[in-house]
Structure formats: C-alpha cells, structure tokens
Amino acid sequence: MLADExxxxxxxxxxxxxxxxxxxxITMAEGKKFFVExxxxxxxxxxxxxxWNIMDGWPQLSDAVVDYYFNKKLAYYYIRRVQQPVCVMVDxxxxxxxRVVVGNDSREDARGHYRVWEGESGKTLxxxxxxxxxxxxxxxxxxxxxxxxxxxxxxxxxxxxxxYVNHYVQGMxxxxxxxxxxxxxx
Numbered sequence: 531m532l533a534d535e536x537x538x539x540x541x542x543x544x545x546x547x548x549x550x551x552x553x554x555x556i557t558m559a560e561g562k563k564f565f566v567e568x569x570x571x572x573x574x575x576x577x578x579x580x581x582w583n584i585m586d587g588w589p590q591l592s593d594a595v596v597d598y599y600f601n602k603k604l605a606y607y608y609i610r611r612v613q614q615p616v617c618v619m620v621d622x623x624x625x626x627x628x629r630v631v632v633g634n635d636s637r638e639d640a641r642g643h644y645r646v647w648e649g650e651s652g653k654t655l656x657x658x659x660x661x662x663x664x665x666x667x668x669x670x671x672x673x674x675x676x677x678x679x680x681x682x683x684x685x686x687x688x689x690x691x692x693x694y695v696n697h698y699v700q701g702m703x704x705x706x707x708x709x710x711x712x713x714x715x716x
Contacts, residue, residue: 531593532554532557532558532591532592532593533550533554535554535557535558535561536550536553536554536557538557538703538704539553539556539557539560539703539704539705540553540557540703540704540705540706540707540710541703541704541705542704544707549707552707552711553707555603555604555605556604556707556710556714558593558603558604558605559603559604559605559607559608559609560608560699562593562595562605562608562609563605563608563609563611563612565579566579566609566612566613567612567617567619568622570612570617570619570633570635570667571619571621571629571631571633571667573633573666573667581595583595584596585597585598585600586598593605595609611694611695611696612696614689614694615634615635615636615640615689616632616633616634616635616636616640616642616662616687616689616690616694617632617633617635617694617696618630618631618632618633618644618646618670618685618686618687618694618696619631619633619685619696619698620646620673620683620685620698620700623675623677623700626674626675626676626677627672627673627674627675628672628673628675628683628698628700629669629671629672630644630646630656630669630670630671630672630673630685631667631668631669631670632644632660632662632667632668632670632687633662633667634662634663634664634665634666634667634668635665636664636665637664637665638664638690639661639662639663639664640660640661640662640664640689640690641659641660641661641662641689641690642659642660642687642688642689642690642691643657643658643659643660643687643688644656644657644658644659644660644670644685644686644687644688645657645685645686645687646673646683646684646685647683647684648681648682648683648684649681649682649683649684649697649713649716650681650682655673655683656670656671656672656673658670658671660687675700677701677702678701678702679700679701680699680700680701680705680706680709681699681700681701682697682698682699682700682713682716683697683698683699683700684696684697684716685697685698697713697716699713
C-alpha cells in the first residue's frame, strides 16, 4: 500500500532503497497532513480525524507516525505543525486561486502576523495581520495558481506571541522526488 501511494505521488518507484524510504515517508507525511488540513478547512462540515496507528507494536513497514524503536517519522513533524491550535493553511485550488485561512481551534481569540511565500523564489505572496475569533476559520486572502503548476508555498505566523510554520505543495501529482528533496530542507 505505501508503495502504491508513493508511486501515485511521485509517478515511479525509486530504484535506490534510500530514495524509496524517503519517498514513502514524504507521501505518508503529506497525506496525513492533508487529512488534518482538509478537516480543519471544512470546519463544521467535517469534525475530526481519529488516529489509530500512532506507534508500531513491533518492527515493520507501516503508516504509523512513530516506529517500534520510538523514532519519529516525517509524518509526526508534519502532523504536529498542522495540529497547532492556530494554524495558517492553504486550501486546494478553486477558480484559479487557493484560499489562505487562519484556523483557530482554540477557545480564545488569536492575533498575530502571517506571511506566505513561494519556496523557490522567496517571493512574498500574501502577508498581513489577523485577528481570528475563537473556534473559527478566518480567510485572509487567496493566491492565484495554475492547476498545472508545481509549487511549494511556505507559511510563517505568530499567534499570541509564538511563532509557527507550515507548507503547502501546490499542483497535481506526480511530483518530482528530486524537486521535493530540494524543497524538504525549506
């Protein structure tokens, strides 16, 4: 199953074991992150995600986010970022634009500053201050996109004085593993 998902995301199965491991980790991380973000973006229409395979009970290849030896997989870090009480997220394209939303799942209003930029060029696409009411989503703007484009959007924001980050991979699969390797450290 992981190999099928990896082939869908990257269009091929890498020949080197290290690349196969990395590509399945990326695919799992992006997929689980996507589930959380889409649930949050569709607040009040979908109301939660249940994680049932957090940690492996024995050494194996699986979709757990922590392995049997307590090593955190890439998905652990992606999920941790998008499950912050206040999170800036980019929605899937619609009408040639991607909405940018501040999701506030806390019981208090949140305020801060956000910035969204393109990972390749560093060009700022959207920036500003926000005040998000408790337990609500706030659309702060949108980014023009082409459905055929393959871009990395990076997000940074503060919420009540703390700094957070997130990312969004825009475009339709397959993506290039070599390109994603360049994006990964960003």
